[in-house]
Structures are given as structure tokens and as C-alpha cells.
Amino acid sequence: MMMQYSHLLEQLLAGGFICEVTDSQGFRHLQDEEQRAALDQYLRPLNRRLASNPEGTVWFLAWRELTADLREQLSQQFKETLDSLIPMLKLLQLTQETLGHENVLTANDIINRHDLAARIENNPSLREQLQALVQTRFFQSQSEDVAGQLKQVFDRLRSHGYLHQPHKDRHHYVVTGKIDYLIDLTRFIREEENIYIDEDVPPSQEDLLA
Amino acid sequence: MSTLDYHSEAVKQGIERLKLLGKYSELLMQNYYGAELDEAQAGARVVNQLLEANIVWRPDEESGLKLTGPVREMIVHLIADEQRRKVNAEVGEFLLNIRLLVGKINDAEHKGNYQHSTYLQAQLSQEVDDLNSRIATGIDSLWNRLHTDFAFVSTVQEKIHENEKAHSEVLRWLDGLQLIDFKELIAFAGSNGGLRHVLVRQLQGQVSVHFSSLREVQKRLNELMARFRQQQARNLLVRGMLQFFQQKPNFQPSDYAQRSHVVDLVNQAAALLPSASIALDRHQDKHAMQQLLVQLPARHQPRADLPSAAQPLAWQEDETILAKRRALHEDVVSFYLSVLDQQQSQSALAYLADAQLHWDPEIWLYQVIAEYQGLASSDKAAFRLQYDEQAAGVFNQVLLIADVQLQLLSEGVGA
DSSP states (O other): OTGGGHHHHHHHHTTOOBOTTTOHHHHHHHTOHHHHHHHHHHHGGGTEEEEEOTTSSOEEEEESSOOHHHHHHHHHHHHHHHHHHHHHHHHHHHHHHHHTOSSOOOTTOEEEHHHHHHHHHTOHHHHHHHHHHHTSTTTOOOOOSHHHHHHHHHHHHHHTTSEEOSSTTSOEEEEOTHHHHHHHHHHHHHHHTTOOOOOSSOOOHHHHHO | OTTOOTTSHHHHHHHHHHHHHHHTHHHHHHHHTTOOOOHHHHOHHHHHHHHHTTSEEOSSSSSOOEEOHHHHHHHHHHTHHHHHHHHOHHHHHHHHHHHHHHHHHHHHHHTTOHHHHHHHHHHHHHHHHHHHHHHHHHHHHHHHHHHTTTTTSOSHHHHHHHHHHHHHHHHHHHHHHHHOOHHHHHHHHTTOHHHHIIIIIIHHHHHHHHHHHHHHHHHHHHHHHHHHHHHHHHHHHHHHHHHHHHHOTTOOOOOGGGSSSOOGGGOOOOOOOOOOOOOTTOGGGHHHHHHHHHHSOOOOOOOTTSOOOOOOOOOOOOHHHHHHHHHHHHHHHHHHHHHHHHTSOEEHHHHHHHTTOOOOHHHHHHHHHHHHHHSOHHHHTTEEEEEEEEESSSSOOOEEEEEEEEEEOTTTSOO
């Protein structure tokens, strides 16, 4: 059975996030508790184990035993994720607003890069938001035009595993389960730091533009 | 019927009491719906009549008058259709129509009017079909709303509201279907095969299909509701956190990786890139390796007739070969010195054996001869090489050197 899922293992070991979008077969495999136990058994000597977000929509590898060095590595990694957090949240808001979606992007949503670019192109406010976004360290793009900036943004999202491009030559991207991970991490920070969010006020247009 | 004695006491009493029911119907219905029976207003005579007729009773001394069980039950049956209509108008109406039609059919058959009965049965069948299609349409409409995720309203809040509405619709249908009492329908059909087929077999099958679709819709509505709520929470989170970061640009959360318990969300193992090569020593992989080899693109063969200049020959001597050659040279020099020391001729092969050297005899002889050829002419004069040779065969005059004798010429090298 291991042979069949060597690809899944390699993806996980390479630091990949496995969700229904990136590897539906592998993801289904991970739904089975017995198979997970078998994988964990294999990962044990590598000091790794399977881990998931609270809802179990995305899987990755975590350290089994933490040492001071590994904690240091995790702190560093967390810092990097934090650096990307605000740009990512802003991007989520920008796409939501651009596409006129009621909800922030979630796994399985399909985005057409060209379509998005065209809509941003036609709206000065959105163009400004994108411009601000690509000046962040996470997305940094030297490009002057919307299409080039958006391409850089999408390339970054893809390389970080937030987007999956089913066909290399087409401009359709599918949002992966890693976005769930990011949202869950955001929720975790909010709860840990007791950040107050006014839940009674429904999101209004002014808030979105703020 | 004719045997019934209309003047008997029982019949008289029945008529009396039914009249009582009619006379005080309003009062009784008010009581049925929970209103207190005002004894003073009704008057002691009436109250006594009703008590005597077992239409009302007094549960205990203090409490007021209540309808007796049988009367209450009778009213329930009499107004059942209205109740049903309240639960579900479509099903309530259907059941009412079915009852009327069954009555008419039985009546027509009783009168021997089979043509009319057939016509009425077709009508009844139509009723059943109507109900079915109404339920099916209702379920379809629910599915439509489900499939589009309630896209006809724009905000999540409205979607949640629509979902709740759809949910109560499902409940209404489920309650309606529960009103269909198959025992009652079996009784309606009686011994009429046609009615039994339409009302029992056909309808029962359809109703059970509707039940399971409605349960499925209900399940999906619940799932969708959970998703709506989750989305609502997400939207709020993204918006709220961005607002928070804007207000506190220097916010730094604590370092969760240094806590005693590290949650999985911040415990992400470093990437590891596994690499692998073909194991050439695994016999069982031989076939797979062959397949791989076959699939390799053929190497381009340079055409033989293409003019090409030869690369300059670069002779790179291997270190080990050079070392071997030096050792051979030194051994041969030792042989010459030994002849000089002993002042007598010696066989090259004998020396090889005596000195326990491991050179190949042929190479050894070749080197001894080569060394002799290489001597300076003055030194050469001191020695003479005596070839010990034989013809290769009787008819082959090629001489093969079997051994060489190194002889010392005393006059050459002065001792």
C-alpha cells in the first residue's frame, strides 16, 4: 500500500499541504484512520507525524518530538507566516470585493486570473489596493501594470500552496485547503490574544472599503 | 333495518341526546377549545341534562365541567380535515377529496352504475397523481434552491433566513405526509381491487420515495446552514482582524512555538526532499530496469562518413600503471646488478624464480631484452644476451624465445 501512496508521502515530506483540491486521492486516503496510523508509523523515525487543521480539511506533517532547535525553527516559521498574514487577508478582501462575492475565498473556489485582472483594471480603488499589496514583502512585484502584478501575486500564492493550477496553459486557479489553514491560524491568534471583533454589525460596504 | 324498533327506549334516548348536542353545540365547541363552561349562565337544568347524558363530566369537586372522552373523540373526528388542512393544506385537501370520492364510488357501485364508478375511479387516480406531482414540485423547488446555494439572495444573513424558510417547508411536507394514514386508506379501499391498487400500493410507494427525498433535503439544508454560518464567521474574522491590525500596526502575538504545548497549527515540520536511484543489485527489478532502458531515447549515432578531424591523442598514464612499470624496471636493474655481482651468466627466468618476483615471465623477458637494448653502448659491451630460442613448429620457422641468458663479457667492464 505504501508503494501506491509514495507520491502522497513525498508531497507531505516536502512540506506540502494535502487537501481535496491538491490531491483528492491522497486526501481520501488520509480520511482512513488505519491508513493514517500506517503513515505515522512510517514517519516515526523521521520525527514527524500527520497533523491537520481542526476541521481536518487539510493535512501536513508536524514534528513528533520538539527540541529547542526545532522550536526555534517553528518560531522562525511562524514569524514568516505572520509576515504573510496581513497581505493574505488583504488579498482575500480584495478578491472578494473585486468578484462581488458575498464570502471570502474558500477552498474549491475557482478564480480566473484574466477576469480578475480586467475587473481590477477598470476600478481605480481596486487598482490602488493591488498596488499597495504588491509593495508588501510577501508579494513584491516590480511590474507596473495590473496583469503583471496579478501574475506575480498568483505565482506567489501557487508556490505557497494556496492556489492550484489544474492546467499550466490556462488561467483558472482553484483555491486549496491551505486557505482553511490560514483562516484557522488567524482564528487561533484571535482567540489566544483575546482580540475583540464586533460581531453584531453585519459587514457593510463602508467596512469593506475601509 | 326494518327490524329496528323506532319506539324503543334506547332509540328515543339516542335521539334526545343527539338533539342535546345540537342545541348546545356552541357551548360544547367552546369548551372543546378550552373555554370554561359557565354553569350559572347555562343554568342548572341544562347542566344537569348534559351531565345525565354523559356529554360533560366533572373530574373533581373543584374543577369545572369538561367534555367526556367519547364526545371529545367524536369532535376530533368530525373536524379532523380542518386540522389536517392546518398542518398541510395540500395533503389535508387530498384526503378530504379521497374520502368523498370513495364514498361516491361505493355509492355508484351499490347502485350498479359501474360506468360512473369507473369514471370516479379515474378521478381518484387523478387526485393521487395531483398530490404526487405537487409534492414532487415542492421537493424540486427545494432542490433548486439548494443547488444554487440560495443565490437569489445576496447576503449570508438572507441566505440563512431563506434556509430556515426552506427548512420549515420541508417540515410542513413531512408532517403532511405523516397525515396519510394507510390503515384508513386500506379501510376506504375495502374489497375494491382498483382502489386498493391506487390508494395503497401506488401511493405508499410514492410516499416513501417522497419521505426519503425530504429527509435528504433536510440533511442538505442542515449542511448548507452549517456552511453559511461558517462563511459568516470567516467573513467576520477576516474583516475584524484586518480592522484590528490597522488599529494596532505593531501588534505581535506571543511565540506559540515556545509554549509547553504547541498546537498543530504552528507545528509544521521542515521540508525534506527525498531522492532515490535505481538499485542495480536488485534482481527482481531487472525487468523494470530493462523497460526503463528501452524507453530511454536512442542516442544519436554520428554518421561514419562525416569528415572529422581526430582529436590529438593525449596519453594519460594511470598512476598505478606507472608505479608498476617503475617497479618492473627496478627489478630488471637488480637482475643486471646481480649478474655483475656474481660475475657469472644467469638465466633471466631462473632469477625471476629465485628472487620470487611475481612478474609474468613473458613480460619479464621482454623487459630484460628492452633494458639491454636501452643500455648505453659502452655499458652494452659489458654484457651479452644469449637467446634461448626454438622454432615454433616443425614447419614453422618462427623462433620463440624461451629464456635469455645474461652473460658477462670480462673484457668490457673492467673489474
